[in-house]
Amino acid sequence: MSSSLEKNMLILRSSDGEEFIVPEVVAVMSKAIKNMVEDECASNTIPVPNVDANILAMVIEFCKKHDESEAEAASDLKTFDSEFVNRGQEALYDLITAANFRDVKELLDALCQNVAEMIKGKSVHHIRIQFLGYQLFEILTSNFIWNIWCDRDFD
Amino acid sequence: MVTLGRGNKEKNIRAKLEPNLPNLPEEIIxxxxxxxxxxxxxxxxxxxxxxxSLIQGFAKSIQRKKVFVCIDNSINSIDEEGHVESILEPKEKFPTHFNLEIFGSCNGLLLILISDDLFLWNPLTRCSKKVMTSVHRGYYAVSGLCFDSSNNEYKVVMAIIHDSTNYGGKFVKIGSFRNKTWTSVYEFPYHVCSMISGPVVNGYLHWFVFKESSDNFPSHQIIYFDPRIDEFKEVPMPQPKHVDGYTILGLGDLNGCLCMSRFNHSSCIFVGNKVEVLVMKEYGMESSWIVLFSIEYLPGKIYDYFVPLCSTKNDEVIMKIFTGLKGYIRAYNPNDNSHRDILNFTYRCSLEAIMYEESLVVPPDYNFETEESEEKE
Known part of the structure; x- marks a missing residue:
C-alpha cells in the first residue's frame, strides 16, 4: 500500500488500527505530526495513539476543510466550525483531548469556543457536575439532597 | 432500610450526572x-x-483601573474614560447604611470602616466580608491595606496617634486577617500629616509624613511599608525647587508608578507658585522623578488635598481636590493644561475617593455557600 502512495501523502493509523490516507499539508495542521515529519522520524505510516478511528476521521475532516478553504471567506469557515463542533457534541471530550494531544490549534479553539457558549449562563452546580463529576456531587448530596430526602422520609 | 434506599438513590443520580468533560488540562480550561x-x-x-485561582490569574491580565467615589449615601465608580457609574452594594449588605470610611485599597479589594468594624469588599464581584474590629477608637489614624506575598495574606497597617503620650502617643498597629490579631510596633519616628490612605505601588504601601530634620524644620517625606518584613522605609525624594522645601498634597499610582503632588514653598510672593504633579518613573530611583504637569497656585485658593487617583485612556489624570469647603473629582490634561470636572461637591467633608483595580480577588475566608444559597432563592 505504501509503495503506491503518492509522495505528498501520509498514512495515519488510529489507536484501533484503522488507516487514513491524508495529504501531508492536512496532516501537518497537527503540530505534533508536523514535528514528527520535520524530524524525519516518521515512516510512511504515522501512529496516532489515544485517538480512535471515529474521532480521527472527524479531526481529519475538520483539517481538510480548513486546508481547502484557506482562500474562502472567514465567515463561511466560522459557520462550518460551529456546525462541526456542534455535531461533535457526543464526542466533545474525545475531540478536545485529541486536538490537545495532537496540537491542532484551529480545532482546539473552535471546541473551546463551543464549550464556552455551552456553559455561559449555566449555574455553578451545573459546571461542577460537567467538569468535576460526582466527587463533588457527593458532597452536595450529603448536604442538600440527602437532607431533603430525609425530611421527606420523616414526614 | 434507610441506608439501602439512600444508596440506590445516589446511584441513580450519579449515573445521570457523570461528568462529560472530566480532568481537562489547565490550559484547556x-x-x-x-x-x-x-x-x-x-x-x-x-x-x-x-x-x-485560574480565573483570578486570568483576570489579572485584563485588569482595569477605576476610581471609587463615595459621598453621603451614594457610591460611584469612575472608569478610565471618565464615565461615572453607580456601584451596587455588596451581596451581604453592610450593617448600617453607608457611613463608611475608606481605609485602603489593594488588588481590587477595598478596606472599609463601618462603625468599628473593618470590612474587605470587592466592588466588582460584590463580595464582602467583615475581617476585624478596629483598634483606633479615640485616636487619629492613618491606614492602609497591603498584601504580604511571602505569607500570602492581607494586612492592615495603622499609624495611631494621640495628642497625649499617656495614651501611647504615636504607634503602629499591624492587623493580620488570618490570625485576627493586632501587633504593635512602637518605633514610628514620624509625624503623620494626612489621614488619607496611600497607594500600594510595587507591593509596598505608601504614606507621606513629616520628618524631623537636623535644622529642626520638618520636611515632608514619603515612606513605604514592606508587608513581608513589617517595616517602614523611606522613598528617595526629588530635590525641592526652592530652599524652603515643599508640602506634599497627595500620593497616587499612575500606571504603576508612584506619583505625588507638591506645593513648593517660596518666600518670594512674586514668583508664580505652582502645584506640581511628579511621577517616579523608576521605582526607588531619586533621579527618575519627573514633573508631569503643574498648575498655577492662585492666591486665596488653598488646596488642602490634591490627590492623583488614576489616569484615563486619553492621558488625563483624575485628581481628588479639596479646596475651602468644596471637593472636586477633576481630570487634568497634562498635554494642554486644560481640566474638566467629573464630579463636584459643595461640602467636601464626607467625600472619599480611592483608586482600585477591578479584580476577581475574593476576601479571605469568604463563604461561597451562603452566596450559593442566595442564588437559589
Missing amino acids: LNILSRLPLKSLIQFTCVSKQWC
Missing part, C-alpha cells in the same frame, strides 16, 4: 474561560479552588 464574559467568570470562581 483557561482557553475556555478566556472566551467567557466577566459575569460568568465571577460566578464560576466558586466552582472549585482550581477554577478560582
Whole structure:
C-alpha cells in the first residue's frame, strides 16, 4: 500500500488500527505530526495513539476543510466550525483531548469556543457536575439532597 | 432500610450526572474561560479552588483601573474614560447604611470602616466580608491595606496617634486577617500629616509624613511599608525647587508608578507658585522623578488635598481636590493644561475617593455557600 502512495501523502493509523490516507499539508495542521515529519522520524505510516478511528476521521475532516478553504471567506469557515463542533457534541471530550494531544490549534479553539457558549449562563452546580463529576456531587448530596430526602422520609 | 434506599438513590443520580468533560488540562480550561464574559467568570470562581485561582490569574491580565467615589449615601465608580457609574452594594449588605470610611485599597479589594468594624469588599464581584474590629477608637489614624506575598495574606497597617503620650502617643498597629490579631510596633519616628490612605505601588504601601530634620524644620517625606518584613522605609525624594522645601498634597499610582503632588514653598510672593504633579518613573530611583504637569497656585485658593487617583485612556489624570469647603473629582490634561470636572461637591467633608483595580480577588475566608444559597432563592 505504501509503495503506491503518492509522495505528498501520509498514512495515519488510529489507536484501533484503522488507516487514513491524508495529504501531508492536512496532516501537518497537527503540530505534533508536523514535528514528527520535520524530524524525519516518521515512516510512511504515522501512529496516532489515544485517538480512535471515529474521532480521527472527524479531526481529519475538520483539517481538510480548513486546508481547502484557506482562500474562502472567514465567515463561511466560522459557520462550518460551529456546525462541526456542534455535531461533535457526543464526542466533545474525545475531540478536545485529541486536538490537545495532537496540537491542532484551529480545532482546539473552535471546541473551546463551543464549550464556552455551552456553559455561559449555566449555574455553578451545573459546571461542577460537567467538569468535576460526582466527587463533588457527593458532597452536595450529603448536604442538600440527602437532607431533603430525609425530611421527606420523616414526614 | 434507610441506608439501602439512600444508596440506590445516589446511584441513580450519579449515573445521570457523570461528568462529560472530566480532568481537562489547565490550559484547556483557561482557553475556555478566556472566551467567557466577566459575569460568568465571577460566578464560576466558586466552582472549585482550581477554577478560582485560574480565573483570578486570568483576570489579572485584563485588569482595569477605576476610581471609587463615595459621598453621603451614594457610591460611584469612575472608569478610565471618565464615565461615572453607580456601584451596587455588596451581596451581604453592610450593617448600617453607608457611613463608611475608606481605609485602603489593594488588588481590587477595598478596606472599609463601618462603625468599628473593618470590612474587605470587592466592588466588582460584590463580595464582602467583615475581617476585624478596629483598634483606633479615640485616636487619629492613618491606614492602609497591603498584601504580604511571602505569607500570602492581607494586612492592615495603622499609624495611631494621640495628642497625649499617656495614651501611647504615636504607634503602629499591624492587623493580620488570618490570625485576627493586632501587633504593635512602637518605633514610628514620624509625624503623620494626612489621614488619607496611600497607594500600594510595587507591593509596598505608601504614606507621606513629616520628618524631623537636623535644622529642626520638618520636611515632608514619603515612606513605604514592606508587608513581608513589617517595616517602614523611606522613598528617595526629588530635590525641592526652592530652599524652603515643599508640602506634599497627595500620593497616587499612575500606571504603576508612584506619583505625588507638591506645593513648593517660596518666600518670594512674586514668583508664580505652582502645584506640581511628579511621577517616579523608576521605582526607588531619586533621579527618575519627573514633573508631569503643574498648575498655577492662585492666591486665596488653598488646596488642602490634591490627590492623583488614576489616569484615563486619553492621558488625563483624575485628581481628588479639596479646596475651602468644596471637593472636586477633576481630570487634568497634562498635554494642554486644560481640566474638566467629573464630579463636584459643595461640602467636601464626607467625600472619599480611592483608586482600585477591578479584580476577581475574593476576601479571605469568604463563604461561597451562603452566596450559593442566595442564588437559589
